[in-house]
Amino acid sequence: MSGQDNADRPSRGEQIDAAEREAAKRRLLAQAEAERIPVEETTRAVPDRRWRRDR
Numbered sequence: 001m002s003g004q005d006n007a008d009r010p011s012r013g014e015q016i017d018a019a020e021r022e023a024a025k026r027r028l029l030a031q032a033e034a035e036r037i038p039v040e041e042t043t044r045a046v047p048d049r050r051w052r053r054d055r
Contacts, residue, residue: 010018
């Protein structure tokens with residue numbers, strides 16, 4: 001019957017994988033936040049007029 005008790009708990013390897021995924025997610029979020037450009041510092045896109053045909 002003790003085999004049934006273990007079925008409800010994730011294995012040690014699964015726990016390690018989950019912890020590594022969570023750490024990777026936190027690193028990615030921290031990097032994205034560090035590279036984020038505040039909206040106040042962005043400029044409005046201006047169309048490139050070199051490609052417009054003047055006839």
